[in-house]
Amino acid sequence: MMNTMKALRFHTFGPPTVLAIEEIPRPEPGPGEALVQVKAAGINPADVKNVAGHFKSTTLPRTPGRDFSGVVVAGNRFSGQEVWGSAPGFGISRDGVQAEYVAVPEEALSRKPATLSMEQAAAIGVPFITAWTALIRAAELQAGETLVIVGAAGSVGQAATQIANWKGARVIGAGRDTEIDTDTRDLRACVFELTNGKGADVVFDLVGGPLFEPALRALGHGGRQIAIASTSDQRVGFNLVDFYHNESRLIGVDSNHLNARDVGEIAAALTPGFEADVLKAPAIETVPFENAAEAYQSVAGGRAGKKVVLAFG
DSSP, X not given: OOSEEEEEEBSSOSSGGGOEEEEEEOOOOOTTEEEEEEEEEEOOHHHHHHHHTOOTTOOSSBOOOOEEEEXXXXXXXXXXXXXXXXXXXXXTTBOOSOBSEEEEEGGGOEEOOTTSOHHHHTTSHHHHHHHHIIIIIISOOOTTOEEEEETTTSHHHHHHHHHHXXXXXXXXXXXXXXXXXXXXXXXXXXXXXHTTTOOEEEEEESSOXXXXXXXXXXXXXXXXXXXXXXXXXXXXXXXXXXXXXXXXXXXXXXXXXXXXXXXXXXXXXHHHHHHTTSSOOOOEEEEEGGGHHHHHHHHHTTOOSSEEEEEOO
């Protein structure tokens, strides 16, 4: 095996034009790590933001990317097997997965679902792991409960819808092009109407800003709201008296704080859902690794109608 590899790199923060494919040393796996030959790597909007310098903890130079699939070529677990994962901290505090090889903590790896292609497996990491963290770990969503997803049309919202349906919850989508159009309708009134006056057991808020308070008011008694983003105003307000009289719970979730074991456990829990065909990978656009910078440009400009995945030869 050659001791060098091709990797996508950026030495300064900026637009996708700062990215270039370079020849760098192939990583050597440390204790508890596996060396994975990357077959496909997904590009998330967060990767574009990382290259642009939005994350203060990112050090340079750096290889971006968290979501990948590939084959373990060295390691104690999964040796020779096809795996998938979403490496925590990769692309920020250490080099990411958009390279021919990557050294990954073995705990973060999971067997690739047999029903998914390499490219599909590289597209599910951040959306599904984030949604699982919010709904199953944080909200402890139960069968028979009503879940309102604010921002249901996005990639995490779509993943959350699938997971909730799999677990037997009722899903009400809110946002543009969903069951409740929040541009034209009152979120709280619609939710209470659709639940016969009970309100939501769980609200998964993927928007924040001006929709934060309406989402919180859509909770039934003792309901819990998961806050994961704020797309506009970072400061929000709400009626504290109503909040505690309703015995509501507000829970913040940041999937960037997951460790390798967390990611591996969640990936392993998701895999049976994909193999049973109750969870489905998003529609993807496959781009050769050699065109990675152009692929980033497409994601950054909002021109990508599908999840963009880099494919390695």
